[in-house]
Amino acid sequence: MDQQARRGGDGLPGAGGDERGRAVETVIRARSLVKRYGDFTAVDGIDLDVPPGESFGLLGPNGAGKSSTMRMIGGVSRRTSGELTVLGLDPDVDGPAVRAGLGVVPQDDTLDSELTVRDNLRVYGRYFGLSRAECRERAERLLAFAHLEERAGAKVEEISGGMRRRLTIARALISDPHVLLLDEPTTGLDPQARNLLWDRLFRLKEQGTTLILTTHYMDEAEQLCDRIVVVDQGRIMAEGSPAQLIREHVSREVVELRFGREHNAEVARRIEGVGDRVEVLVDRVVVFADDGEAVLEHVAREGLHPVTSLVRRASLEDVFLRLTGRSLIE
Amino acid sequence: MSAPVDDVANAGPRGSAGRSRALPTADELRAQGARVERWGSWYAAEHMLLTLRAWFFSVLIAGLGSPILYLLAMGLGLATLIDSDAAQGPHGPVPYVQFLAPALLATAVLQAAFEECSFPVMGGFKWRLHFWALHATPVNPRQIATGAAVTASARMLMNAVLFYAVMLVFGVVPDLATGWLTMVAGMLGGWAFGLPVMAYTATLRDDAGQLTVLMRCVFTPMFLFSGTFYPLAATPVWLQPIGWVSPLWHASELGRAASYGTTDPGWLVALRLGYLVALGGLGLWLARRAFVRRMAL
Numbered sequence: 344m345d346q347q348a349r350r351g352g353d354g355l356p357g358a359g360g361d362e363r364g365r366a367v368e369t370v371i372r373a374r375s376l377v378k379r380y381g382d383f384t385a386v387d388g389i390d391l392d393v394p395p396g397e398s399f400g401l402l403g404p405n406g407a408g409k410s411s412t413m414r415m416i417g418g419v420s421r422r423t424s425g426e427l428t429v430l431g432l433d434p435d436v437d438g439p440a441v442r443a444g445l446g447v448v449p450q451d452d453t454l455d456s457e458l459t460v461r462d463n464l465r466v467y468g469r470y471f472g473l474s475r476a477e478c479r480e481r482a483e484r485l486l487a488f489a490h491l492e493e494r495a496g497a498k499v500e501e502i503s504g505g506m507r508r509r510l511t512i513a514r515a516l517i518s519d520p521h522v523l524l525l526d527e528p529t530t531g532l533d534p535q536a537r538n539l540l541w542d543r544l545f546r547l548k549e550q551g552t553t554l555i556l557t558t559h560y561m562d563e564a565e566q567l568c569d570r571i572v573v574v575d576q577g578r579i580m581a582e583g584s585p586a587q588l589i590r591e592h593v594s595r596e597v598v599e600l601r602f603g604r605e606h607n608a609e610v611a612r613r614i615e616g617v618g619d620r621v622e623v624l625v626d627r628v629v630v631f632a633d634d635g636e637a638v639l640e641h642v643a644r645e646g647l648h649p650v651t652s653l654v655r656r657a658s659l660e661d662v663f664l665r666l667t668g669r670s671l672i673e
Numbered sequence: 674m675s676a677p678v679d680d681v682a683n684a685g686p687r688g689s690a691g692r693s694r695a696l697p698t699a700d701e702l703r704a705q706g707a708r709v710e711r712w713g714s715w716y717a718a719e720h721m722l723l724t725l726r727a728w729f730f731s732v733l734i735a736g737l738g739s740p741i742l743y744l745l746a747m748g749l750g751l752a753t754l755i756d757s758d759a760a761q762g763p764h765g766p767v768p769y770v771q772f773l774a775p776a777l778l779a780t781a782v783l784q785a786a787f788e789e790c791s792f793p794v795m796g797g798f799k800w801r802l803h804f805w806a807l808h809a810t811p812v813n814p815r816q817i818a819t820g821a822a823v824t825a826s827a828r829m830l831m832n833a834v835l836f837y838a839v840m841l842v843f844g845v846v847p848d849l850a851t852g853w854l855t856m857v858a859g860m861l862g863g864w865a866f867g868l869p870v871m872a873y874t875a876t877l878r879d880d881a882g883q884l885t886v887l888m889r890c891v892f893t894p895m896f897l898f899s900g901t902f903y904p905l906a907a908t909p910v911w912l913q914p915i916g917w918v919s920p921l922w923h924a925s926e927l928g929r930a931a932s933y934g935t936t937d938p939g940w941l942v943a944l945r946l947g948y949l950v951a952l953g954g955l956g957l958w959l960a961r962r963a964f965v966r967r968m969a970l
Contacts, residue, residue, distance in 0.1 A: 440811070
């Protein structure tokens with residue numbers, strides 16, 4: 344909101360809108376957010392601003408601090424230092440109120456295996472203070488949304504992993520939240536199940552739900568996110584839209600060369616200087632270049648014969664590789 | 674920011690109208706949070722009772738079958754071998770089966786308390802993980818603990834009522850006016866034993882057999898040496914302290930007082946009541962604290 348509105352308000356110009364009455368304009372705002380567990384610093388000074396309706400991704404390898412950040416946002420873990428407001432409230436002060444406004448899809452499967460698909464939804468709604476009639480009605484609608492009508496009476500342990508994941512998302516939506524937190528939503532799913540899940544998430548996004556997700560899958564981030572921060576070791580390495588990140592941090596094309604584990608490092612030395620940059624991974628040599636074919640020709644002229652070679656468009660995976668010198672999934 | 678306020682009931686997969694709805698205000702969220710702060714324990718209990726429903730018939734059958742078997746075997750079978758009077762009530766000697774029944778009721782309730790306060794709590798954190806799912810909602814860990822305690826109480830009550838019904842059928846309750854208080858004594862004993870068990874279970878990160886050890890090395894000796902089958906005074910003096918600290922002994926003695934009266938002085942009855950209430954209260958306090966410590970990382 345503009346300055347006048349703030350001045351005219353009750354004198355509490357909170358970061359993302361004022362404390363009462365008016366709706367907030369920033370869903371999440373973090374400044375120098377830190378989380379330590381003993382000596383270990385999981386989150387090391389992160390700044391975030393997420394406006395309503397955005398699909399926002401935290402991208403990074405396992406242990407980067409994504410889940411710790413999500414837990415602080417979700418109001419189930421206290422921050423060590425820094426500022427954090429979620430829906431205009433401090434989760435350490437107004438935990439129940441913050442949790443009332445969020446839908447959470449945790450990384451672990453926390454569905455109640457002793458209840459049916461339908462009862463999982465109904466029971467969960469009660470925790471948000473909804474009446475039984477409301478829970479019943481919403482459960483039916485969400486069963487349809489998650490394509491689970493036919494399995495509504497089945498026990499949770501009888502349904503597939505993809506269905507369980509969709510049910511978890513449906514469960515998170517029972518309170519009709521404005522903000523959905525998704526921690527690794529498609530980890531462990533087969534491609535078909537992932538696509539169906541992405542489709543559902545895309546529909547939510549179209550309807551104005553703010554999505555905040557963590558992932559270590561680049562394609563997922565590219566599919567779903569308007570904006571991404573790349574995190575590594577608790578710090579933000581880069582920020583921007585998927586296209587922007589690729590443009591700013593890597594070349595247009597990427598060449599992957601495999602010479603076998605024992606030869607990669609040596610080959611990389613010999614082709615140093617080709618393209619923009621050469622990276623050696625355990626299983627391959629990666630060359631960033633604007634013209635991939637030219638790199639291949641150069642390699643052939645050097646008398647090198649890779650077991651396999653591949654020229655492809657640069658992706659977020661490469662952004663991560665370029666920023667950290669490491670692969671995302673190790 | 675003057676987007677149309679959506680129909681609140683229009684959940685999840687909203688129509689195209691939901692394209693740009695207003696975010697909730699702090700006050701709205703706080704009001705919702707406050708509602709859950711008031712009723713959250715009950716929501717948790719409601720949820721856990723729903724799962725208990727699946728076990729209803731097995732609890733019913735075991736809850737009826739076990740007292741019938743015990744009263745037949747011990748009360749009618751074993752009792753024929755016992756010449757001396759087991760106890761003296763205010764109106765003279767008490768038949769063995771009348772002496773035994775209130776203690777067996779208390780035992781049944783304590784066992785139910787143990788069953789509900791141990792593995793289901795471990796499971797909530799470790800296997801079924803549903804406690805963590807609740808943690809993401811506005812309810813707090815204290816309310817989850819209270820909900821689990823209410824659920825355990827429901828199961829205990831069911832066992833108490835079933836046992837008492839069997840006692841009535843067997844005709845082993847001399848004083849019907851106060852006899853029903855046997856169930857209350859059993860419940861107090863169940864809380865005094867079960868709630869500390871719940872507190873302990875909530876601190877366990879892994880099940881390395883601690884709960885089984887607890888059953889065998891705490892519950893079983895307590896069952897054997899708490900004046901269940903014979904008066905505590907009949908055991909050697911050096912074994913009697915087990916009875917003094919045992920919730921089962923106090924619950925059994927209170928149950929006997931309710932069933933056929935007592936020669937105990939009033940202060941002793943009050944002391945037993947106070948001890949059970951204190952132990953149960955402490956257990957609940959510790960359990961709620963353990964849930965908070967476990968979940969607030």
